[in-house]
Amino acid sequence: MPDFKYSIANVPDIDQRWTSLPGGGGAFCVPTSTMNWMYYIANHGRPSAVVFPPADPSASSSTAMNVLMLSLFMLTHPERGTSGRTWHQGLDAWLKHRQVPAIALLFTVEDDSWILFDRLQQCAAAGGLLTIARGRYYKINGEYFRGGGHALTVVGLSSTSAGKQIVVHDPAQDDSDPETQSSPKKSTGNLTPMFGKFDGTLATMLRWGSSESPYELIDHVMIIFPLFAVTNLRGGAITVYSASLTSDAVEAREIPTPLAAGIADLAIHPAMRVAALGEGSGDIVAVDLISGDSRRLARLPGARRLAYGGRSRRLFVAQDRHVVALDDHGKEVSRAALDRPIDALAFDAAENRLIVASVSAGKLLRLSPELRHHGSHELPHVPGQGRLSLTVDEGDGALRLTRAGSPHVAELQAHPTNARAPGASPLRSGGVVPAERVKERGAIHVSAAGRIATFDRDGERVEGSPFNGLPAGPLLEVARSYSNADPEKMRRPEWHNR
Template sequence: MNRTIQLALRAREGLVPALVLAAVASSSPARADVIRQSWPDADSYTYRIVHMPDLDQRRLETETVPGLPSTGRMYCVPASTMNVLAYIATHGFPEVPPEPHNWLDPVYYDLATGNLFLIGGLMSTSPTGGTGLGGLHNALDILLPLETFTYSTYATAGGYTPQFRSLAESAVNGGLVLFTHGWYSEDGMQGDDPIISRGGGHALTLTQAYGGLFNDQVYVRDPADDPPNTSQSAYSERIYAVQNRTVVAHGETRVMSNFQVTPGEWTGRYLDTYTVIRPKAGFSFTDWGIVHLGPIDLWDTSPDSQIDIDAIAQVIDVAIGPDQNYLYYVGRVGASYQLYRANLLTRESTALAVAPVPTEPRITFGRRRTLYQLAGDQLFFINPDRMSWYAVPLPATGEAIGYDDAADEVVVLDAGSRSIFTYPHHLDADAEVLVLPSAGVLPLGDAPVLAWDPFRDAWWVTSEAVDDVFRIKHLEGTWDVFKISHDVLVQPTSVDVDDAGHVFVVAQGGLHEFMEEPGGDWVLVEDSPFAGIPVGRKAGITKSRTNYDPELHDGPQWNNVLPTDFGPVVLDCRGDFDRDGSVGFSDLLQLLARWGPCPRDHYCDEDLSFNGAVDFSDLLAVLSAWGECR
């Protein structure tokens, strides 16, 4: 499963060795760093992660110390992203750039600068304009091990507006979060609502979030809260109150989350983009239950954590929601079929306000957060964020449905006419009809299933009547067809594909993972973390998704702009290993228990002197910090 990509980019000769990415899942142990994690309801959630780096973006170049272009003024996205990548590297995945290091150690300052420059290069970061969403995605596609991690990025677009509580819910649900608050100016009023326009934005890394009746509270790593210099500053958090406000922005009336230095005082900071990075997961279902497989822990590559959700109707089909916080499913209710949404945190199901249908449907999500339901000869467009929907007629009855993220198209397969119908994402044009190859080339059988392959921009098709899985791609009027055959592929009932192009097939009650070797041969992944897990007739694998639209999100108003003021600061408390707000006996005992050399794959939190071991210098540092944190 190893895939190594060497990045030969260099900021300047001798500045930093080439980054090396190996998509290898290490089984090294790590500490449980999410020390607060609860979601009883949306008004009283708690989340806190520790050991998240806080890299400075503003780096001054001197004759002896390398810096960043324009002193790093526009490097908030590379710095916030590197925070998360560095966290992953020190939690079981040491080959992920920038690899495990204690970035507070002055020895690694130049290395951090070089990595920021290289990440900025992958993101096409401009010294004057900053980083666009397309650049962020390009870097994540290269730097993240796609066999193990996915990312989701959603920005304000059309009828969708990111909400802070959705961001916090993703963090409580196991995601690492970086986000952007846009800088907005007020241009007038529309009734009681201010009209605001974006003039830039700034990227941050989430470390804490708390729900409240009147406003929420957020703690962040802000990469720009120190002036340009030649050394890494002490790690700290900035605190903001968060309150929703109705505004007119991007041509629509929206409810946007406002970040406030003083609670209750509106500012020009509004949440408009966030990215969640999390381990790959799977999902399946039985007649009366839904199963969430995983996610893969950051310190254990086996998805032994499993969430079982009791359904309130007989389950027919399941799709993972855009934020990976909800599973949507079709349930049979008497002679009709109803759509439901299951919350992975509360494990509660609620019916969607969409009319039941009399025909057994299939569902899938598009990258723009739209849920599509195929019900016989009807195709439904459903916006679960606004709970609106409509339907269009199909040329024939469809059996399978999928979504092509690259083309932004809904795809319906009709086995009877051996045709594929493709629609634009809004379903606002007639279908393009593509006739499939003959049965001798592509046997379909009854109840076919299909899945989009984001790695190869192709489709995979199978059915119980065929003991093979077929990859199909339409090229200039012809079809390229490729077949995977294997002894385990007996009456397959489901197929899906992850970001790395690995194919997952349900057959004989198990989930089987296949991968393509460099020479083109396909092999069964014997050590797949999903191997041996019993599943129902269908299983899916999470993928990276985004609603990024270059026409909307690449204009000058989406450039990065440095903050002019900051929320209250809280410095990390060195020596407070148990994070109880003071340095005391429990911290001393933890230091003594860690005494000696640090593990190879992780720096030690207790190594306060950065010398690679816990020793008397660290003991003296703890004793000197004894008492309440300041």
């Protein structure tokens, strides 16, 4: 691999210890290292990224208040710190609340392939803003066990024949005075891959330095990535729209695929890839959105719909009366037979369930990631006769359905904690909107009459969405935040970062 050097300038280096923070801020490394990026975004054209201006760490009073506000979103404990799960949930909510056009991608030791240097390199080069957690591990009977960790802001990466290095801002460095902000200071670590059994998981992680008491390993990678959308404007190619984190600009690029006959469905993989289904062929290709490369993933005759989901990032493929789960290499890992045709798929991340819509059965089926049946709901009436689309609101879990050519969205709130009767409502824009495809991220993004339009939960047009008015094909997918963190593991004190 050729030499690589990445460096990002003018990133703040906020101290985590402040007299005004609970516990003096000693456990606030996660909101502090993440707030560095909010200040960076605010200083480069999006001031809404912070609550209390100015976005200048030297303004001590506002700095501590901004860290405190973000810590409330992340449920930071003044002694234990922040778990990876609440870190991700809090950051995702903050980005939406502050109207920053970005998604939060969290990968932990559960996902071996994303702890390696080459993918960090690719994400940084593609515009991702990286924060890591460096876990402290202790070796007991040949296995490594975590004993807490610390979050750091990544401002540099390099790979040469001499080795790999990471450059960070450490929020706990040079902050001995809890009343004032210290001067920025960079720390550098040498990285080497290390394979082992870590808290029950066989994985390769990046080891920081050479300490054995404890071993220091990168076991969380949080990436703030520009919000993007994928559509099929022409033939077998996909068009990718990427919002800028530092301006109102939107980059558009076309990526060709080998699906010359056209694309029947699209699904966004959390690791910055897209699965595209060939029209009429059953061919499924994986497109890397960073490199632009395409590769054939699988061929499933009769395949009609795609959906990604779950901590293992399975690709679920609907054939006429079967659902098939594929791994990242296109290998079939499970299959379920249904007694009625399948019309739409979506994954409910909050409930860790695949939702399958069958119009002829009049049902929404709930399947586990292993494709075991977990109940069903009555399918709400969806006005229109066109192709059915299904999405799950990542905030409240509402299931929303629409049909090509119809201006209505049908909604069903099926979660037992917030059950609500089904109903359909129109999208209001001063005229009929032929909604061909609906996906949403706190809003409803629609491909309508060849253009992208955004609506709120009440069906009113949302102005200011970065993709409004851009050309769209019949398929439209908008990226969502993602985390592979194990909820049970993240509840344990040793998996908090401070």
